[in-house]
Amino acid sequence: MMDQSDPFDFFNSWMKEAIKAEPNMPEAMCLSTVAKNGTVSSRMVLLKDYNRQGFVFYTNLESRKGRDLTLSGRASLCLHWKALERQITIQGNAEPVDAATADAYFASRPRGSQIGAWASRQSDAMTPPDALEIRVGEFTKKFADGPVPRPPHWSGFCVVPDRIEFWQGHESRLHDRLVFTGGGNDWTKETLFP
Numbered sequence: 001m002m003d004q005s006d007p008f009d010f011f012n013s014w015m016k017e018a019i020k021a022e023p024n025m026p027e028a029m030c031l032s033t034v035a036k037n038g039t040v041s042s043r044m045v046l047l048k049d050y051n052r053q054g055f056v057f058y059t060n061l062e063s064r065k066g067r068d069l070t071l072s073g074r075a076s077l078c079l080h081w082k083a084l085e086r087q088i089t090i091q092g093n094a095e096p097v098d099a100a101t102a103d104a105y106f107a108s109r110p111r112g113s114q115i116g117a118w119a120s121r122q123s124d125a126m127t128p129p130d131a132l133e134i135r136v137g138e139f140t141k142k143f144a145d146g147p148v149p150r151p152p153h154w155s156g157f158c159v160v161p162d163r164i165e166f167w168q169g170h171e172s173r174l175h176d177r178l179v180f181t182g183g184g185n186d187w188t189k190e191t192l193f194p
């Protein structure tokens, strides 16, 4: 049975073990969001930072997920590490990352990704079929050899958790499930039937 008392320390220890056990994108996570009409949608994103406030990823704010999060604020994350038979699910409010933090992360990205962030109207229908290529060309020309600033429609969200569940697989499906509910430094811990 798992005996961790702090969900952030627990997350950190599992993430470190996942980095050793899963060389292929251990930081990949499924993000689910909800639209105004109640439609739920899911997609993968990369966890770029985590701390005692929450779990940070970056995206296009005008994408489907970006619009959902701006409207409802609610997010669910799911990380799964097959080699470890572990899953962590997180629910919380997605809060915008501050501009300086987003600028610093954007500046650290490869130039091609920076141009791509300007060129892609993420989640919009692409017409004509070569619209992306054309836009990449336009923005490559626009920024010439100078620095590429962060687009206003591109930033990060920090999912500030109010529920974090740790799942450890075991034989005969007698898995461990440890759930923390609360927030900040005030968490209630309970175990659930598998």
Ligand SMILES: Cc1cc2nc3c(=O)[nH]c(=O)nc-3n(C[C@H](O)[C@H](O)[C@H](O)COP(=O)(O)O)c2cc1C
Pocket (backbone or CB within 6 Å): 025, 028, 041, 042, 043, 044, 045, 046, 047, 057, 058, 059, 060, 063, 064, 065, 066, 122, 123
């Ligand atoms: C492993 C993996 C990691 C991804 N990471 C990101 C990411 O960090 N940010 C992002 O905007 N899209 C990422 N994507 C693409 C998204 O899954 C998705 O296709 C895109 O963001 C558009 O989503 P939306 O239309 O639901 O908003 C990733 C895809 C995969 C498969």
